[in-house]
Amino acid sequence: MMPAAVETFERSLENLPVTFERVKSGAFQSAVESCIDPPAVGVPLPFDEVSLEESPVTLDPTSEDILEARTGVTPGGPSIAEYGTIVVTSAFDGSGYTSLFPKTHVVVVAASEIVETIDDALKILVEEIDDGLTSAYLTTGPSATADMGAPVYGAHGPESLHVIILGDC
Amino acid sequence: MSTEGSGDRDNDKAARIRRLLETTGSTVGETVRPFNEGRYRRYEEMQETEAYRTAAREIKADAIERLPELLEQVEEVVTENGGTVYVADDAADARHYIRGVLEEENAESVVKGKSMTTEEIKLNDDLKSTGVDVWETDLAEFVLQIAEDEPSHIASPAVHKSREEIASLFNNHFDLEDPLHTAEELTAFAREQLTDHILGADVGITGANFVTADTGTLALVTNEGNARKSLTVPDTHIAVAGVEKIVPSITDLSPFFNLIGPAGAGQDITAYLSLLTPPLDEPVVHFDRPNEEAFDGSSDKRSFHLVLVDNGRFEMRNDEELRETLYCIRCGACANSCANFQQVGGHAFGGETYSGGIATGWEAGVHGADSVAEFNDLCTGCSRCVEACPVNIDIPWINTVVRDRLNHGADPSAFDHLVSGLMPDDESTGLDRSKRLFGNFETLATLGSLTAPLSNHVVNFDPARTVLERVAGIDSRRDLPRFRRETLVDWFDAREPARIEDPIREAILYPDIYTNYVHVERGKAAVRVLEALRVRVRVPEVSSSGRAPLSQGMIETTREHAESVSTELEGHLEASRDVVVIEPSDLAMFRGEYERFLSADAFEQLSEHSYELFEYIFGLLESDTGTGIETLAGPSEECAMGAPASPDLAYHSHCQQRTLDLEAYTIAVLERLGYDVITSDVECCGMAGSFGYKSEFYELSMAVGENLKEQFIADETTDRTVVASGTSCLEQLDSLLERSSTHPIQVIDPGS
């Protein structure tokens, strides 16, 4: 049985303009492939069981690749169940750019790293920041604006967000 | 005489308000009302709302208390991280420093994230004057930049711009062959433009919603992602923030993160909550070299400057009354929940930089009280923003204090002979004539009553109205209160005392000015209802609460009223008598503002033993000994006024009554008696005490009332009897609706 936080997380995602799926690591490859709109750029995943090596994703992109990519794949840190928030932590790997420039952002999170509240996530992040993490983006849904007279997704950041939850990680 | 000058100013003000009502006003309302409704929804839905608000306030209060120490901590940790901190004394100092950084970097172009503090220090004009290309990347700010317009809201700066307007702005400005129409097209176009600017920029300038002293982390709250791009693409980042943005630690951010989305725009949470501890490790990508590996690890050095702006904030911190302003997280909820703001937006309800209810505190603190004089009167003290504010700032009080200071700063040579002989206040002699007149309403009422009905004929006589309008700014389109010769106190003293065997309580019915001198029937009804419920009632002579002078910013006069009321009621309170109050705005004084005027004991005594009329009736009906409900008039019975037009009711609660959470009692009592009640959900009727009487605000007041009117002429309400709890609300309803309205106590009054 899945812990309660995962279920709350999924319920929150259902209420957001995002798509998501929960997969076992064995099914990861096909899951990620099916949600990529090429060309795609990506950041290597930190999970033991899965990787992007075999996927149609450029892992060492050029500047131009970043601008041309239609999809960016990154890992996510501690996700927040209450809001369906994913956290992109970024350093030299370029997760910040990869999660922001392409039209679609695919984020891969581990079910075991889902926490209940913002407070829980901040407690984890403060330790990472103490250890030198300089960027953490708590992200809920795609980039949005209502400044042009009606709600629009894809203001400066991605227009769509797809969350892959690794059920056994 | 300076009254002429102020008359001109009032005319300008009136003209500006009228113009905004006719032009952008409806767009502002259409934009911010859903924000406000969303805030209600989410505050209701979150179980921890109150806990978060309490925590948020405590964190801010503590941070401002410890500001010097936290500021030092930020300087140390940011420097240790590899950044530079500059504490700017004032706007010029901040601009000078930022210019220096740009020169050092040979910067030709800057991209900016939204930052009200850079508006405050007027950074853009300064940079442009040195030849730097500056682009606002927040879409709303971008629109304003193109339109050469000013923000109309502190959190959503373009609330006054409709989609159609933005479309024609873009189509004309960029001379587009294929005109843009939809919000999607406009967004995509702006994004494309701005991406080019961002990729070519030398420096990114952003604000910061919070700065944490433990790690030197900036927290940015955004939806679009433009700030993220603006601060990672260029290799130099300057963050500009007021010193009050410092909080002790990252974990302190959690109540704010939970509240700021709901408070600002009724969003559960904003799309991005970014925690940045610069200089960032994120690689600098050279977009001008397309084939270069983007993240090659050869970390170009990033540079980071944190400019913390004082510009009056430390003085605000030492100012007991303005200090709370520094707790403000600039979410915009006070603007969204404000009935007047909804009509005119920040271009009327705002100063040089800031807008909405809290603007008074900010403007007085950073630009000086003069910047406030133009708009401060737009706060009517309705208090609806207080429960909206995520840090629970007493925004109306800040408005009152600044109004008081403006009154005292008024030119003392402008001694006003016309009014001063009549008015017994000790306020500064330069005080605006209409303010004095309204502030001393009790004196007027006494005179009016002594000379009634003659006084009513005189003041409602056309030439007299013209004079009143000219000398005191009272709009001649309003009906003036008709003073009654026999006051409630007179009536009570003269009547045969009621014999209440075995009373369950003893109570003082507080004879507020309106009930005592004008709406005497309402007071009589209250006496009869309470007696029917076996309460032994007294109606002694008691001073007026001071609400009238308070609303004019006459703090000393208000203090005198508070002290008199407290002294006059002391004996009754000691004898365990309850104080029952009909007028919600007076009860709000007893439970709220009096805390600032009375000793702690005296305040507690009075506030704990005073009740709103229906709150009290509800308590009587709920208590074990409660009997007598059968004697009150239900929907099928005649009440003292005769049968109501319809047994079904449309009820408008009073703004301050709602802030005190007292609306439910009236509804509960009426329903218990069998009435069917539909309630309005507008924030304010628009009358707000004396506000709607003033010529310069008449149109605004009526425009605010329009929302209430619509609710009460809708299909499901149009045949209902209209009831309302506040005197002003009843006056406003009378001018808005063709049918008359009444206080709910009169509907249930069984008669003698």
Ligand code: SF4
């Ligand atoms: S005063 Fe309160 S409600 Fe108004 S902007 Fe500041 S934090 Fe928000």
